[in-house]
Amino acid sequence: QVQLVESGGGLVQAGGSLRLSCAASGRTFSSVGMGWFRQAPGAEREFVAAINVNGGFTYYADSVKGRFTISRDNAKNTVFLQMNSLKPEDTAVYYCASARGAFAYSRAAFASWGQGTQVTVSS
Numbered sequence: 751q752v753q754l755v756e757s758g759g760g761l762v763q764a765g766g767s768l769r770l771s772c773a774a775s776g777r778t779f780s781s782v783g784m785g786w787f788r789q790a791p792g793a794e795r796e797f798v799a800a801i802n803v804n805g806g807f808t809y810y811a812d813s814v815k816g817r818f819t820i821s822r823d824n825a826k827n828t829v830f831l832q833m834n835s836l837k838p839e840d841t842a843v844y845y846c847a848s849a850r851g852a853f854a855y856s857r858a859a860f861a862s863w864g865q866g867t868q869v870t871v872s873s
Contacts, residue, residue: 751776751778751861751862752774752775752776752778752779752782752848752861752862753774753775753776753862754772754773754774754846754847754848754862754863754864755772755773755864755865756770756771756772756844756845756846756864756865756866756867757770757771757772757773757867758770758771758867759843759844759867759868759869760868760869760870761870761871761872762836762869762870762871762872763871763872764836764837764838764871764872764873765835765836766836766871767832767833767834767835767836768833768836768869769830769831769832769833770786770830770831770833770844770846770867770869771828771829771830772784772786772828772829772830772831772846772864773827773828774827774828774829774848775827776827778848779824779827779848780803780824780827781803781852782803782848782849782850782851782852782861783800783801783802783803783848783849783851783852783853783854784800784801784820784822784829784846784847784848784849785797785798785799785800785801785820785846785847785848785849785854785855785860786798786799786800786820786829786831786844786845786846786847787844787845787846787847787857787860788840788842788843788844788845788869789842789843789845789866790841790842790843793842795845795857796811797811797855797856797857798810798811798814798818798831798844799811799814799818799819799820799831800820800849800853800854800855801820801821801822801829801853802852802853803852803853804824805821805822805824807853808820809853809855813839814833814840817833817834817835817836818831818832818833818834819831819832819834820832829846831844831846833869836869836871837871838871838872838873839871840869840871841869841870841871842868842869843866843867843868843869844866844867844868844869845863845864845865845866846863846864847860847861847862847863847864848860848861848862849861
């Protein structure tokens with residue numbers, strides 16, 4: 751099972767950028783898809799972005815398409831989420847997760863989760 755630790759969250763003004771990182775431990779990192787989810791106060795955890803095992807395929811929620819970019823470095827067991835043109839509605843705790851297979855974007859298809867990192871976007 752993959753263990754995950756997110757970092758890079760913080761407070762940023764609307765229109766700004768942040769880059770989240772997720773460090774993974776375990777031998778299986780390069781053989782599983784990865785994803786980012788987020789959860790705002792009082793809301794359910796929602797899908798943000800996903801990437802397949804070799805980084806050749808990515809998939810995004812409509813709300814972040816064109817602003818966020820997911821990538822991975824299998825040599826460093828790390829997945830990233832570059833967030834540009836941030837909006838107040840992007841404020842949430844962001845979680846990375848490892849999939850049960852080569853690619854997934856449904857929450858139920860993810861086996862391991864990090865502890866989350868807070869992103870706050872001020873207007």
